[in-house]
Amino acid sequence: xxxxxxxxxxxxxxxxxxxxxxxxxxxxxxxxxxxxxxxxxxxxxxxxxxxxxxxxxxxxxxxxxxxxxxxxxxxxxxxxxxxxxxxxxxxxxxxxxxxxxxxxxxxxxxxxxxxxxxxxxxxxxxxxxxxxxxxxxxxxxxxxxxxxxxxxxxxxxxxxxxxxxxxxxxxxxxxxxxxxxxxxxxxxxxxxxxxxxxxxxxxxxxxxxxxxxxxxxxxxxxxxxxxxxxx
Amino acid sequence: xxxxxxxxxxxxxxxxxxxxxxxxxxxxxxxxxxxxxxxxxxxxxxxxxxxxxxxxxxxxxxxxxxxxxxxxxxxxxxxxxxxxxxxxxxxxxxxxxxxxxxxxxxxxxxxxxxxxxxxxxxxxx
Numbered sequence: 067x068x069x070x071x072x073x074x075x076x077x078x079x080x081x082x083x084x085x086x087x088x089x090x091x092x093x094x095x096x097x098x099x100x101x102x103x104x105x106x107x108x109x110x111x112x113x114x115x116x117x118x119x120x121x122x123x124x125x126x127x128x129x130x131x132x133x134x135x136x137x138x139x140x141x142x143x144x145x146x147x148x149x150x151x152x153x154x155x156x157x158x159x160x161x162x163x164x165x166x167x168x169x170x171x172x173x174x175x176x177x178x179x180x181x182x183x184x185x186x187x188x189x190x191x192x193x194x195x196x197x198x199x200x201x202x203x204x205x206x207x208x209x210x211x212x213x214x215x216x217x218x219x220x221x222x223x224x225x226x227x228x229x230x231x232x233x234x235x236x237x238x239x240x241x242x243x244x245x246x247x248x249x250x251x252x253x254x255x256x257x258x259x260x261x262x263x264x265x266x267x268x269x270x271x272x273x274x275x276x277x278x279x280x281x282x283x284x285x286x287x288x289x290x291x292x293x294x295x296x297x
Numbered sequence: 298x299x300x301x302x303x304x305x306x307x308x309x310x311x312x313x314x315x316x317x318x319x320x321x322x323x324x325x326x327x328x329x330x331x332x333x334x335x336x337x338x339x340x341x342x343x344x345x346x347x348x349x350x351x352x353x354x355x356x357x358x359x360x361x362x363x364x365x366x367x368x369x370x371x372x373x374x375x376x377x378x379x380x381x382x383x384x385x386x387x388x389x390x391x392x393x394x395x396x397x398x399x400x401x402x403x404x405x406x407x408x409x410x411x412x413x414x415x416x417x418x419x420x421x422x
Contacts, residue, residue, distance in 0.1 A: 089322040095338055096326040158334025159373075160327045287337040 090224030095286045098279060100162035105149050108276030109141050115269025122265035125258075157287050174217045181213060196249045203248045203255070207268040211238040226282070233278050241267045306394060311356055312387045316341055316349045321376070321384050324359065329375035350374060358383055 098104070116134035120127060153159075185206075193201045215234050223231065244263050247254055254260045263270070312318055319339045323330055336346050353359040358380035362373045376384070 089318070092319060092322045092338060093326040096323050096330065096334075099334065100327050158337055159331040159371075160334055161329040161373075161375075163326070163328040287334075288340065 091226050091286070094224065094226045095283065096160055097162075098283060099153065099157050099287075100160040102149065102153055104276050104278075104280030104283060105152075106145060106276070107279065108273045109137075109144055109149075111269045111272025111274075111276055112137050113141055113269070114272060115266040118269055119262055119266045122261045126262065156289070157283060170217065174214070177213050177217060178210075181209060185209065197252065198249070202264070203245050204264050204267060205245055207241040207271060208238070208245050210268070211241055211271065214238075230278070230282075234275070237271045237274055241271055306390045306397075308390045308394070309383060309387050311352070311358075312383060314349075316345065317353060318387075320346075320349055320353065320374075321358065321380065321387075324374060324376045325381070325384050329362075329373050332372040332374070335374060353380070 113134065116130050116137055119130045120134065189201070189205075192205065193199060193203070196203065211234065215231070215238050218231055218234065244260070244267050248260060248264060255264075312321060316339065319341075320335060323335060323338055332346070332350075335341075335350075336343060339346065341349070350359065350361060354361050357377055360375050360377050362375075364371055364373070
């Protein structure tokens, strides 16, 4: 539980044996900045969004193709220069410790492979079950976020990670609702808005996750810090 | 590392101070961090952070590197080998204290009266 006092206010009390620092928050923010995932994930999400909606036919196809070319050029410049420079100026620099694959990473990757190899041959049967022989409904994002959600659940989670898990659950509910709406209302599959949301839901959810991580950094690391020398 | 009077291990006082513990916790989650990030994440003033880093460097727990990047001084801090083992020991000690406190709580659970200081256990119950 975060201490109500700032570190500047806390004293070296020899009788205080409680851990005086919200160390989980500090660790989480350090790892988050070190990975530089926030804005990069949002940018990758934008690219995926434009490339996904190219596949769904509509008046927006040409517009999406132009946006994809434009955003790819922006992405390259942003990935190589703008984002690292911005992060350094706004938050400072963190060099990530070289770590072998985490248990979570290995577990998620394995589950993803299983999902891919089992899901691919099962997809036609699944679409037949939901009366979607044309395979219009995009089920992959729902399955992917379900996998991400359940592989992230742990018994003891710091509050900052628990909040992210709830956000992930929100994203899962949103993508499942888009797919579910198409299943329950077959007429909706002809509506342009549903087509764009259905095709681009993976990209949109990556944008949301990336922006969420970025907002965590912005909220946790203040733009201005105490300048005064209180020693 | 054990308190002889009560048998409870005592944490390293140099690390247990909130500001220094925050700095060491951040550094234990990465290979290195610069002064700007440390200041923002701990919300310490420049002067205070500077003093705490100097204390930690003098104790041999961190390594401070200063380099000039784009005509500006950049200070990068990382944990030393000693710092890595000291912070690991600190968390181990804290876990031991926590475990002992849980045991103490169970011992004093309702139905069992803790002996009062100065009274023999027989008289207290």
